[in-house]
Amino acid sequence: MHFKIAIIGTGNVAWHLASAFEDAGHEITEIYGRSIEKAEKWTERVYQGEATDSLDFTDSKAEIFVLAVSDSAISEVADEIILPEESILVHTSGSVPLEILGYSSAAYTGIFYPLQTFTKGKEVDFQQVPILLESDDQQTLLILKKLARSISPLQYVVKSKDRKALHIAAVFASNFTNHMVRIAEEIMHRQGLDFEMLKPLIIESMTKTLEMGARRAQTGPALRGDMDTLESHHQFLNYNETIAEIYRLVSQDIIDSN
Amino acid sequence: MHFKIAIIGTGNVAWHLASAFEDAGHEITEIYGRSIEKAEKWTERVYQGEATDSLDFTDSKAEIFVLAVSDSAISEVADEIILPEESILVHTSGSVPLEILGYSSAAYTGIFYPLQTFTKGKEVDFQQVPILLESDDQQTLLILKKLARSISPLQYVVKSKDRKALHIAAVFASNFTNHMVRIAEEIMHRQGLDFEMLKPLIIESMTKTLEMGARRAQTGPALRGDMDTLESHHQFLNYNETIAEIYRLVSQDIIDSN
Numbered sequence: 215m216h217f218k219i220a221i222i223g224t225g226n227v228a229w230h231l232a233s234a235f236e237d238a239g240h241e242i243t244e245i246y247g248r249s250i251e252k253a254e255k256w257t258e259r260v261y262q263g264e265a266t267d268s269l270d271f272t273d274s275k276a277e278i279f280v281l282a283v284s285d286s287a288i289s290e291v292a293d294e295i296i297l298p299e300e301s302i303l304v305h306t307s308g309s310v311p312l313e314i315l316g317y318s319s320a321a322y323t324g325i326f327y328p329l330q331t332f333t334k335g336k337e338v339d340f341q342q343v344p345i346l347l348e349s350d351d352q353q354t355l356l357i358l359k360k361l362a363r364s365i366s367p368l369q370y371v372v373k374s375k376d377r378k379a380l381h382i383a384a385v386f387a388s389n390f391t392n393h394m395v396r397i398a399e400e401i402m403h404r405q406g407l408d409f410e411m412l413k414p415l416i417i418e419s420m421t422k423t424l425e426m427g428a429r430r431a432q433t434g435p436a437l438r439g440d441m442d443t444l445e446s447h448h449q450f451l452n453y454n455e456t457i458a459e460i461y462r463l464v465s466q467d468i469i470d471s472n
Numbered sequence: 473m474h475f476k477i478a479i480i481g482t483g484n485v486a487w488h489l490a491s492a493f494e495d496a497g498h499e500i501t502e503i504y505g506r507s508i509e510k511a512e513k514w515t516e517r518v519y520q521g522e523a524t525d526s527l528d529f530t531d532s533k534a535e536i537f538v539l540a541v542s543d544s545a546i547s548e549v550a551d552e553i554i555l556p557e558e559s560i561l562v563h564t565s566g567s568v569p570l571e572i573l574g575y576s577s578a579a580y581t582g583i584f585y586p587l588q589t590f591t592k593g594k595e596v597d598f599q600q601v602p603i604l605l606e607s608d609d610q611q612t613l614l615i616l617k618k619l620a621r622s623i624s625p626l627q628y629v630v631k632s633k634d635r636k637a638l639h640i641a642a643v644f645a646s647n648f649t650n651h652m653v654r655i656a657e658e659i660m661h662r663q664g665l666d667f668e669m670l671k672p673l674i675i676e677s678m679t680k681t682l683e684m685g686a687r688r689a690q691t692g693p694a695l696r697g698d699m700d701t702l703e704s705h706h707q708f709l710n711y712n713e714t715i716a717e718i719y720r721l722v723s724q725d726i727i728d729s730n
C-alpha cells in the first residue's frame with residue numbers, strides 16, 4: 215500500500231525520511247521549506263515532489279503530512295498549516311507530546327518518531343531504525359503502522375509520556391556517551407597523545423555493554439572503590455572545573471548504584 | 473624469540489595475559505596467587521606453569537615477572553617479591569607510575585599495560601589490544617617491545633605521566649560511556665519500556681562517534697540549545713538527584729564546548 219506524503223521541513227530527519235519513503239514506493243507530493251531555495255535544493259535530489267514555502271495545502275494530494283521541523287517550531291507550524299479534509303498530520307519528535315497537534319486543521323493526528331541519530335550526508339539503514347508510533351485514532355494508528363512497516367521492521371506504539379522517558383534515555387545512551395568520548399578525546403589531545411589508541415577499548419567496551427548489559431559490563435576505579443585513583447584523577451582534571459565535577463559525580467553514581 | 477614468564481596475580485588481566493603469552497609460544501614458569509588454591513585452578517587451565525603462593529622466586533627460571541595484581545597491591549608485592557638476578561619486573565596497570573617498582577629487588581623494571589577491558593570468561597582478541605610500554609632501560613624496553621609484538625600489532629611507548637592522562641581518558645571513554653547506558657537502561661525499565669528499542673541508536677551513535685569524531689557527531693537538545701527540553705528532562709529526572717545533576721552538568725558541558 216502506497217501513500218501520498220508531504221514533507222514539512224528540510225532538516226536531517228526530513229531528508230532521510232523523504233528518501234526512505236521514496237525508496238519504499240510512496241509518493242512525495244510536496245516538500246515545504248521556510249526558504250523556497252532550500253526546499254528546491256531538495257526536490258532536485260528527491261525525484262518527485264514540489265518545493266513550496268506556503269503552508270496552505272488545501273489543494274495538495276497528500277494523505278499524510280509529516281512535520282519534521284525543530285521541536286520549538288512544531289506548535290507554530292501545526293497552527294498555521296492548512297490541510298485538505300481527512301488528512302493525517304504527524305510530527306517526528308521524541309520530546310513533543312501528541313496534544314500539540316490538537317489545534318491544527320488536521321482531521322487526524324499522530325506521531326511518527328524514528329528513534330535514530332541522523333547526520334547530513336551519512337546514509338541511514340532504516341532496517342535498523344525503530345519507528346515509534348502514536349495516535350488517539352485507531353484507524354490512523356493502523357495507517358502509520360503500515361507506513362512504518364514499509365521502511366523498517368521495527369515498530370513500537372509508545373504513548374507520549376513513555377516517549378518522553380525514552381527520549382531522555384536516548385539522550386544518555388547517545389548524546390552523553392558521545393560526549394564522554396569527546397572529553398576523552400580532549401584529554402588525549404591536551405597531552406599530545408594519539409586518540410587512536412583508545413578506539414579498540416571503546417569498541418570492546420560498547421560491545422560488552424550491549425552483550426552483557428551495562429551493570430555487569432562495568433569495570434574501572436569507581437567500581438573497584440579505588441578512592442586513591444579517583445582522588446588522583448579528580449586532581450588531574452582540575453584544569454577544567456566542569457569536567458572534574460562530571461568525573462566526581464559519575465564515579466559517585468557508579469559507586470552508589472553497585 | 474620466546475621468553476620465560478612468571479605471572480603474579482590471578483585476576484582477569486593475569487588470566488588473559490597468561491593465555492595470550494602461551495598462545496604466542498612463551499613459557500609460563502609460575503603463577504602466583506595469595507591463595508594457592510586459586511593459583512592451582514589456573515595452572516590447570518594454563519597448561520604449563522607451577523602454582524605458588526610464595527613470593528620468593530630465587531630459583532625461578534623466569535626472565536620476566538608480570539605483576540598483574542590490583543593497583544593498591546602493586547607496591548606491597550613489589551617490595552616483598554624476591555627475584556633472580558638480571559630479571560625484569562613489570563606491572564600492568566594504567567594508573568600506577570613506574571617508580572613504584574624502584575625499591576624492588578628487580579634489576580630492571582618496566583610497564584606492560586594492555587589498554588583494554590577484560591572480563592572473566594569473555595575471550596579477548598589481542599590483535600585489537602594496544603600494549604603501552606615503558607622502561608627507563610633501553611634494553612628492557614626492547615625486550616618488552618618484542619614481548620608485546622608477539623601478542624599484538626599495536627604497541628606504544630608511553631611515559632607514566634602520559635599514561636595517567638590516558639587512563640583518565642579511558643575511564644571517560646569506557647567506564648563512563650558504559651554508565652551512561654546503565655542510566656538509560658534504568659530510565660527505560662522504570663517506565664516499563666523495552667531497552668532493546670535503544671540498541672540500534674547506541675550502535676549507530678558510537679559508530680558515528682568513531683568515524684566522524686565526537687565533536688562533529690554530537691546531536692540532541694543540548695547541542696541545539698533547546699532549553700525547554702533540557703528543563704523538562706531535568707524535571708523528569710528529579711526522582712534521582714544525582715542523575716538529574718549528571719544530566720544538567722553534561723548538558724551544560726555540551727553547550728559550553730560547542
